[in-house]
Amino acid sequence: MRRATVGGMSTTTADEVCCPGAGADLLPAASADELALVFKALADPTRIRLLRYLAESGAGTACACHLPGALGITQPTLSFHMGKLHDAGLVSREKRGRWVHWTVRTDALRGVRAFLDLPEPAGECC
């Protein structure tokens, strides 16, 4: 039996009154953190455009040389965003001579894509 008494607050009174059958298990905090990490990396317009740009380029790979101008940001800012995407595992870095080429890691999106396939509402609650 699930008892909602973890955080010190006791909202036990509501447990009996309101929709008693709606109790679903919570996603483990670790899994939620992991998902949030990827979503955090996607939670910026600039990074979204960068990822999309890379994905549309040939082989999902491109060097970012002309992107600062196109996006209206400076080179350090671009480096910052690419670093974020890299930390989240969404792109891989490859140094070719003087330039860095970036490749989208589509497999890193599997987790979040699975999460977004939420079960369709089927039953009735209360």
Added chain:
Amino acid sequence: MRRATVGGMSTTTADEVCCPGAGADLLPAASADELALVFKALADPTRIRLLRYLAESGAGTACACHLPGALGITQPTLSFHMGKLHDAGLVSREKRGRWVHWTVRTDALRGVRAFLDLPEPAGECC
């Protein structure tokens, strides 16, 4: 012909030298903002668990009465997070008597789900 001269910076020299065929069109800023808004709403472990909880509950609907205790957060914090999800259009609010019942709006995830279906790397760059 694409010329990367928007933001005031002129990185024109690199245009000729480095991977000239990799130029893909940029996602419009408005679309990127829209996507980022949803991703921002998902970029928090607590909200991820809330959304998953709602989706797993019967009919994708539940009142949030016993959630503060289960998640270890206070009632104002829960209200804050549900507000964020609501602002992003991910849940809908329905007041039944004294309680508020929340329903997942799976259709609101269509946009981000389409974005995450990035084209697989196919060609070769340079």
Added chain:
DNA sequence: TCCAGACATAGACGAACGTCGATGCATATG
């Protein structure tokens, strides 16, 4: 060997975020 260019890092700064306790508002119930 030295210089120019591509990228990363450091430091700074304002804005937004996540959390809390305290309070206000609306509604069901005695």
Added chain:
DNA sequence: CATATGCATCGACGTTCGTCTATGTCTGGA
């Protein structure tokens, strides 16, 4: 009507984020 309760809002606080300028590091070419 008075009271209790579920929820939203307010004000505050520390943390994280996004951006910039300035500087460092490494590589290729003259």
